[in-house]
Amino acid sequence: MSTKDFDSLVKVARTSKNIGEKIATIEHLGVLETQSTLRDLYKSESNPKVKEQLIESLMMTGDIEILSNILENETGEKILTNAISVAAPFANKDVLNKLIITYQKTNRDVVKKAIIEGYMNSHDSMRLAELLVTETNTNTELQEDIIEMLGVMNDDVATAALTKLYKNQRI
Numbered sequence: 001m002s003t004k005d006f007d008s009l010v011k012v013a014r015t016s017k018n019i020g021e022k023i024a025t026i027e028h029l030g031v032l033e034t035q036s037t038l039r040d041l042y043k044s045e046s047n048p049k050v051k052e053q054l055i056e057s058l059m060m061t062g063d064i065e066i067l068s069n070i071l072e073n074e075t076g077e078k079i080l081t082n083a084i085s086v087a088a089p090f091a092n093k094d095v096l097n098k099l100i101i102t103y104q105k106t107n108r109d110v111v112k113k114a115i116i117e118g119y120m121n122s123h124d125s126m127r128l129a130e131l132l133v134t135e136t137n138t139n140t141e142l143q144e145d146i147i148e149m150l151g152v153m154n155d156d157v158a159t160a161a162l163t164k165l166y167k168n169q170r171i
Contacts, residue, residue, distance in 0.1 A: 001032070009029060013026050013029060013037075019049055019050060026041065027057055030057025030061060035062075039058070041054055042058065048076060048079055051076075052082045055067070055079070064087070064094065068087075071087065071099065071102055077110060080111055084099065084118045085114055085118060088117075088122045089121045089122050096122065099115045099118060099119070103115045103134075116145050116146055117149070119131070120153070123155075125150060125161070126157050129160070131146050132146045147162065147165070
């Protein structure tokens with residue numbers, strides 16, 4: 001792709017008033033693996049739908065660092081839950097650690113549910129088991145979600161966590 005063509009794409013991504021056009025262009029920039037351009041666009045973008053596409057495009061480029069920063073600093077619920085669902089399946093240790101921190105500091109159940117689903121999608125039964133202990137005496141709905149996720153995982157950690165729970169409840 002010529003520099004002129006690339007610059008034209010970036011201009012559309014920055015200035016287009018048509019959200020659909022902007023999103024499609026950003027998706028294409030993700031395919032082209034233009035990390036620094038996508039980072040710059042993310043920092044200057046205010047539209048939540050466009051930011052969601054930027055997160056997905058950044059993940060296409062493998063930009064775990066910016067996703068970790070988003071998990072740590074984003075306050076918008078929809079954008080944060082999108083970042084969680086996009087980043088978690090890649091099971092990067094730094095990202096999974098950021099999810100624990102985010103889980104502990106948030107009081108928003110929708111964010112906690114996204115993290116639980118993220119751990120499920122990354123097949124991280126160890127962290128789900130840890131969350132089960134955390135939620136045992138606080139939020140039964142979140143506890144039920146964790147139990148459901150552990151229930152469909154086929155590994156020793158999930159089995160041990162559920163067995164311990166059931167023994168403690170004398171089921």
